[in-house]
Amino acid sequence: MQYYIITYGCQMNHSDSERIADHLEAKGIPMAESLEKADMIIVNMCSVRQASVDRVFGLSDRFRALRTAKPGLITVLTGCIVKTDKKKFDKIFDRVVEINSFADWLDSLAGVVNSETKPEAKRNTKISVGIPITTGCDNFCAYCVVPYTRGPLISRDWRIILEEVEKRVEKGAKEIWLLGQNVNNYHFDGVDFAQLIEKANAIPGDFWIRFTSPHPKDFNDAAVKAVASCVKVTPYFNLAVQSGDDTILKAMARPYTAKQYIELVDKIRQAFRECRTGIESTVALSTDVIVGFPGETEDQFLNTAALFKKIGFDMAYIARYSPRSGTAAAKLSDDVSESDKEHRFLELTKILFATSQRNNEKYVGTVLPVLVNKVFEKEGRWASGKTRSYKTVKFRLDKGIECAAGDIVNVRITEALPLGLGAKLP
Numbered sequence: 001m002q003y004y005i006i007t008y009g010c011q012m013n014h015s016d017s018e019r020i021a022d023h024l025e026a027k028g029i030p031m032a033e034s035l036e037k038a039d040m041i042i043v044n045m046c047s048v049r050q051a052s053v054d055r056v057f058g059l060s061d062r063f064r065a066l067r068t069a070k071p072g073l074i075t076v077l078t079g080c081i082v083k084t085d086k087k088k089f090d091k092i093f094d095r096v097v098e099i100n101s102f103a104d105w106l107d108s109l110a111g112v113v114n115s116e117t118k119p120e121a122k123r124n125t126k127i128s129v130g131i132p133i134t135t136g137c138d139n140f141c142a143y144c145v146v147p148y149t150r151g152p153l154i155s156r157d158w159r160i161i162l163e164e165v166e167k168r169v170e171k172g173a174k175e176i177w178l179l180g181q182n183v184n185n186y187h188f189d190g191v192d193f194a195q196l197i198e199k200a201n202a203i204p205g206d207f208w209i210r211f212t213s214p215h216p217k218d219f220n221d222a223a224v225k226a227v228a229s230c231v232k233v234t235p236y237f238n239l240a241v242q243s244g245d246d247t248i249l250k251a252m253a254r255p256y257t258a259k260q261y262i263e264l265v266d267k268i269r270q271a272f273r274e275c276r277t278g279i280e281s282t283v284a285l286s287t288d289v290i291v292g293f294p295g296e297t298e299d300q301f302l303n304t305a306a307l308f309k310k311i312g313f314d315m316a317y318i319a320r321y322s323p324r325s326g327t328a329a330a331k332l333s334d335d336v337s338e339s340d341k342e343h344r345f346l347e348l349t350k351i352l353f354a355t356s357q358r359n360n361e362k363y364v365g366t367v368l369p370v371l372v373n374k375v376f377e378k379e380g381r382w383a384s385g386k387t388r389s390y391k392t393v394k395f396r397l398d399k400g401i402e403c404a405a406g407d408i409v410n411v412r413i414t415e416a417l418p419l420g421l422g423a424k425l426p
């Protein structure tokens with residue numbers, strides 16, 4: 001038996017797929033080279049946007065053809081599934097399995113599998129590894145399906161998390177992502193997010209710690225101090241603002257004001273300036289924001305634009321609002337026109353490009369470590385990767401210089417671009 005996984009959506013889903021793959025391979029089930037060669041196809045889906053859901057519905061014809069060619073094929077759906085969609089998916093997939101009980105389901109399959117297959121070699125060592133620290137979410141932001149698809153927030157045992165970090169680092173991981181829908185609400189057996197960060201930072205080895213996603217309401221002083229003072233934590237994170245207008249934030253059920261968000265960013269920036277030196281003392285910030293939430297007026301949008309200018313984000317994931325069935329916001333009228341949503345999207349993009357370019361200029365002339373994720377040919381040999389501040393960097397490899405994905409290479413930053421940096425080997 002061989003498996004194939006198709007993953008849609010966020011890092012959390014990719015991390016879950018990794019864990020499913022590890023679980024299967026520990027049972028001796030290898031990954032197939034292609035969908036056609038697989039005996040079991042697992043789709044790990046995302047319901048955050050309708051387009052992702054439609055892509056899964058769109059697999060129906062493909063599966064029909066694959067089943068004709070291979071009648072014993074097993075198709076399994078897991079991930080973020082809205083309950084009301086489940087019945088429709090039951091018609092396409094042989095099994096629809098909750099992500100939290102996936103391991104149990106795999107174990108029930110193990111009897112069949114163990115009699116058919118032999119353990120295979122492990123897949124290649126991963127350089128960048130996601131480790132879930134929480135699953136689910138209790139926040140019920142008005143536009144979001146996650147609390148319905150993934151259930152309430154559950155924190156994993158910190159001892160298991162730290163063991164996983166240790167093992168991954170021993171195997172060569174250079175970048176550990178601590179993952180969850182609301183990471184800084186982590187609490188298990190008296191250990192909170194700040195303490196978990198301190199414990200992870202104390203693990204020996206040369207690796208970087210990243211985390212996503214924190215919620216502004218849970219970023220307490222202890223967490224600010226921990227992320228700024230623990231040197232393995234990179235000076236970058238995503239802090240979703242969603243809107244810069246207090247009325248819209250309230251309608252979204254985001255329990256903070258624009259002023260509180262700005263004060264939090266100031267506090268974080270101040271803590272990094274106090275705890276770190278050089279370019280490490282500058283935190284790069286990205287955010288998530290929605291334009292055209294039901295009832296959002298032009299003036300309310302302008303408050304978001306003003307916040308964007310004030311904070312000066314390095315990156316932003318800007319979404320045009322679209323209703324997701326089952327959420328509180330889906331009951332509201334989606335009354336902002338598509339052209340207004342588009343105009344607001346473009347306005348924020350314009351501000352982002354300007355602030356990001358300005359922020360990137362601070363890096364020119366510095367020598368920074370880059371975690372290489374790709375080496376490629378394009379009129380010569382090039383490498384690209386990420387700095388600790390999560391900036392994309394591209395640099396030419398001089399003749400005779402060997403470099404591969406997973407290497408950490410020092411480069412001199414030579415050029416600031418709107419969403420990245422140009423560099424050369426020093």
Ligand code: SF4
Pocket residue numbers: 137138139140141144145146147181182215
């Ligand atoms: S914090 Fe809000 S947006 Fe994030 S997963 Fe929870 S409900 Fe969704």
